[in-house]
Amino acid sequence: MTEIKKQEKNKVYFDLTISAEEIKKAEMDVYKKNKSYFNVPGFRKGKAPKKIIENVYGDGIFFEDAINEVLPKMYEEAIKELDLDVIDQPNVDIEEFNRGEDVVVNIDVEVKPEVKLGNYKGVEIEEVPTEVSDELIDNELEKERHLNARKINVDDRAAKEGDKVNIDFAGKVDGEAFEGGTAEDQELELGAGNFIPGFEDGIVGKNVGETFDIDVKFPEDYFSEELQGKDAVFTITLNSISVEELPEVDDEFIKDISEFDTVDEYKEDVRKKKTEEVENSAKNIRVSRVLDKVVEGLEVELPPVMVENAMDEQIRNMDYNMRSQGIALEQYLQMLGQSLDEFKETMRDDVEQEVLRSLAVEAVIKEEGFEVSDEEMEKEAKDAAAKYFADDEEKQEEMVKTMLEGNTEMLRDDLIRRKAIDFLVDNAKEVEAKEESTEE
Known part of the structure; x- marks a missing residue:
């Protein structure tokens, strides 16, 4: 022994x-x-x-x-x-x-630290709005109008806010060019605020074919530390000015962009999809707020190694996902201008919170004694298989068999965790949200 x-x-x-x-x-x-x-x-x-x-x-x-x-x-x-x-x-x-x-x-x-739960039943969280407003539906239609707009070149007047312009530019700080400060055929919407303050304003009033200089100052919180708060001069050539001619929203437009025949039918479909999106988003927000409230009441001494291991795992997953898209983690860090250690420090607070959330859920599972039956596991496997192979019963059966005969502990742990989170959310009390939270 x-x-x-x-x-x-x-x-x-x-x-x-x-x-x-x-x-x-x-x-x-x-x-x-x-x-x-x-x-x-x-x-x-x-x-x-x-x-x-x-x-x-x-x-x-x-x-x-x-x-x-x-x-x-x-x-x-x-x-x-x-x-x-x-x-x-x-x-x-x-x-x-x-x-x-x-x-x-x-x-x-x-080993994992001892966790003492505070209040976890009936915690108060701000109410999450789920209303799909007419304004949201109209915004979706407006996006479609812009996606299907005609581009009309304008060369008989100066550029103004709202125009789309094509420019070449070359920037210098203290008389020296800097990385990322030069581009050709750059598309830009004036007034959209996509460039540093003062850049787009400096193009307003200029005509096609003009080359001119503008003086700007990089923000103090600019992502590149080398340029933060620095004065810069950009030499700009205005290649073209264009405006969008937006189509009218009528039944003919709807027929061109969708499988529906009328504006009302299209709006109803958009409302249905947006309602589902908003409700899913609201559910995730509720979970996040409830877990943060439960974490506030925890008594635990978090071992640094748990945070380090969680950060390393996130970075491994990030590296794998980026490599599948043809980008190496090293390239990404170069773009950010950060070392791996510096990047990890930017992650630390969020990762610590995730680790605490996980410990809170484990403590609730232990306190409430949640369990999962074989029937529940079988149902979960069948639901997942039906989702992935909706039209292939043979593949569904294979997937169910793999899930139930493979690493069943992982499936069981996942279901128990979801039970605990659902329990916390179901027992939470939603209170009226503050005005700034509603706007966010």
Whole structure:
């Protein structure tokens, strides 16, 4: 039986004893796997007896590998026996050993912290609006008008706000060009605020074919630290001015852009889709607000390694996703002008909050004793399969079988977590939102 020697905060200390017999057997196994790598005079490669190899290379030549052969399984069994939820790799220290004797291995490892819940039933959160206004529907129609607008070139007047212009520009700071400060055939809508303050205003009143300079100042919070608060001069050539001719919103326009025959039919479809989007968004906002409220009441000392591990996991996922789109993480960091360590620091607060949220949910699961039945798991698998393979029953059956016969613990944990979150949201009380929250 393994026993915990002591526990300091989130670090647990215990010993494992590997018997001399186990070590002897493991050394023989290691010898058999590796004997062909040893050159011993008088013996063909792979034929030298274990004792001879030990005489030539040292008595403990197979000892370390033998320990590595036995220890991982013993460690996993001990973790399970002690019911430890470890969050980092263990530190391993072997006391002095003598041939033919048991070996004592000292282990210390960090585990998840103790979490004390505060109030988690009936927490108050600001009400999340879900109304789909007529203005929102009209905005969607307006987007379609702009997507289907005619572009008309204008060369008989100066540029004004609202125009689309095509420009070449070259910027300098202290007389020197800077990275990203030069472009050709750049499309820009005047008044949209897409460039730094003063840039678009400097083009207003200019005519096609003109080349001119404008003086601007980079914002103090500009993303590139090298340019923050710096004065710059941009030399600009105005290549063209254009305006949009927007189509009228009538039944003929609707027929051209959709499968519907009338404006009313199109608006009803947009309202239905937007309602679903808004309700899904509102659900996510409620979950976020409830979890943040529960976190506020937590008593927990968060181990730094949990945050570091979570950040590393997020960065690995980000790197994988970007590489699938042809962008390496290193390129992305260069674009940001940040090192990996600097980028991780920008993530730290959000990641800490996510870790705390996860610990809060785990504590609620433990407190409420949520469980998931086999029937619930089967239903989840069938629903997921029906979603992915709606028209292929054979593939649905294969997916269900894979989900229920594969890593069922992952499926079970996910369902239990969702149960706990639904429980928290269902028991939360929505109160009238502050004016600024409604606007946001």
